Amino acid sequence: MLIDIYVSNTDFKVTKLWSESMTAASMPRSSVTPADLTITPRDRRFGRDEAAPRWWHGGNPYASALYNALSATFPEGEAFFVESVRQHRGGVDARLAREIKAFTTQEVIHSREHLAFNRRAADSGYDLSSLEAQVHKRLELTKTRPPIASLAATMALEHFTAILAHELLADPRHLGGADPATAALWRWHAAEEIEHKGVAYDTWLHATKAWPRGKRWTVKAKVMLFVTRNFVVDRTAGALELLRQDGITGSKAVANLLWYAWINPGMFRKIFTAWVKFFLPSFHPWDEDDRALIAVYETSGNFAAAKPARTVRRAG
Ligand SMILES: [Fe+2]
Ligand SMILES: [Fe+2]
16 A cells, blocks of 8 residues: 555656657667776775674664664575676777776675675674575576576666665665764665666677567566565565564564654655656666765765775675
8 A cells, every 4th residue: 555655746757857868769868877987996894893783783783683684685595696797798989898897896896895794793693694595596596597687687687776775875864873984884885876876878889789688678577577576575574574583473563664664764665656667668877976975975075984994805
């Protein structure tokens, strides 16, 4: 019912976007990855020196559970993204090849830091194994399909990640009250997700360049619907499992978690319009140039809770 209300409220906006896009689709593409974009791996380490509180997100078990459930997906999920993109890098132009290398380096470091974060969650008493097993199951199933299916899933999930990252940096309430070192980890990850948001999409455009437009759109739309359904269901179930380990169960756990995720601060609700734009025929992740959020992040002292940069092993 909540979703129905929200959809009807945004109906006009979505219809307008669709109509504008259909007009744009008949014109040459004008919005692609910015020519002056630089993807810069920032080799940072977070929260190594002290144990994070169990409810690191301002003492809020629901917020902590949702972010912990998300983090549980990253080590294996981001390795899958890298593998899927690199499988299709043959024949890309020199610029995209450079971007794929930088994307790979960023994701490898993200996996390392979220592995460390997940270990801290385990040290504080959580058992993430069932959440990790669910991610593994989903990815193994995808790998049984042709490699282009893995790239399509990666392209859709990278957009999903980028719009979550945008919202995270745009609204300080999402990390308000959180443990500083842990908040710094999430902001750093968000900034780099925005920075490389076009890489999987451009690789997808390259890999499917011989496809008819209709087939390309149909596959990407179906894949986005599929991965969104799995993302929302699996992350909600994962967070509820962690809350169960906290002794918080039943309707109280469900209601408070859904309130946090969909209402206040309502991350899932707030990305809805950006999510819908993915389905526009002329869509490209850089239709919205939100590098200003990265610039604000880099100049606002958010690195303060991170260790200084170290030498990074670049992707080959
Ligand atoms: Fe990442
Ligand atoms: Fe990413």
